[in-house]
Amino acid sequence: MKLETQRLILRDLTMKDARDSLKNLNNLNISQYLLSVSYPYTKKNAEWWVNHCKEQQKIKPRTSYEFGIVIKPIKEVVGGIGLTHIDYEQGTAELGYWIAETHWRNGYVSEGVRKLIDYSFNTLKLRRLTIPAFATNKGSNGLAKSLGFTYEGTLRQAAKCKATGKIHDENVYGLLKEDWKK
Numbered sequence: 001m002k003l004e005t006q007r008l009i010l011r012d013l014t015m016k017d018a019r020d021s022l023k024n025l026n027n028l029n030i031s032q033y034l035l036s037v038s039y040p041y042t043k044k045n046a047e048w049w050v051n052h053c054k055e056q057q058k059i060k061p062r063t064s065y066e067f068g069i070v071i072k073p074i075k076e077v078v079g080g081i082g083l084t085h086i087d088y089e090q091g092t093a094e095l096g097y098w099i100a101e102t103h104w105r106n107g108y109v110s111e112g113v114r115k116l117i118d119y120s121f122n123t124l125k126l127r128r129l130t131i132p133a134f135a136t137n138k139g140s141n142g143l144a145k146s147l148g149f150t151y152e153g154t155l156r157q158a159a160k161c162k163a164t165g166k167i168h169d170e171n172v173y174g175l176l177k178e179d180w181k182k
């Protein structure tokens with residue numbers, strides 16, 4: 001499965017990607033904001049993740065998409081965008097994302113997330129998307145707001161970061177299909 005934007009390819013991960021995602025995710029500036037990424041992040045961790053994604057890909061209809069972000073001229077996976085917890089009955093799903101620190105603030109993740117929002121509402125026919133972000137995560141809170149998501153509240157001590165062991169309050173952002181159309 002593959003989606004394309006002007007500058008990016010978003011595609012399912014393969015075992016060959018384990019090497020690329022490994023070097024990018026082994027960075028506490030990234031994993032301190034993610035729920036279940038170990039630090040240090042080893043080749044074994046990356047291979048486990050790719051195998052897990054491959055298992056998930058077999059479930060039809062798909063209940064999650066864990067896309068690797070490929071910047072077209074670079075041709076290797078430099079980040080990830082996940083559409084997870086897809087519930088067709090409820091019409092809901094959750095978004096998560098990261099990108100290598102060297103590529104921050106170039107608009108890449110918002111470009112990819114926009115594509116996935118379109119896909120969620122127009123192809124999967126979902127109604128509502130959620131972004132959960134640690135309250136301390138300026139980048140993700142800023143990104144969610146810049147995409148037009150609405151801050152809906154804070155879940156106290158809802159998340160434990162695997163990399164740091166720290167407990168975080170989690171801000172919840174929601175986007176409805178009717179908001180996205182406007």
Ligand SMILES: CC(C)(COP(=O)(O)OP(=O)(O)OC[C@H]1O[C@@H](n2cnc3c(N)ncnc32)[C@H](O)[C@@H]1OP(=O)(O)O)[C@@H](O)C(=O)NCCC(=O)NCCS
Binds near residue numbers: 034103107110
């Ligand atoms: C959060 C993250 C994914 C943003 O990716 P990115 O490609 O740099 O984001 P974009 O360039 O698309 O940013 C779009 C907008 O989001 C907001 N934003 C992004 N990073 C921000 C930051 N560090 N502080 C405040 N706002 C930020 C801005 O409004 C930005 O627009 P601008 O650059 O024109 O001001 C990236 O910083 C990252 O990988 N962080 C670590 C992992 C993480 O936090 N994942 C999310 C877990 S919920």
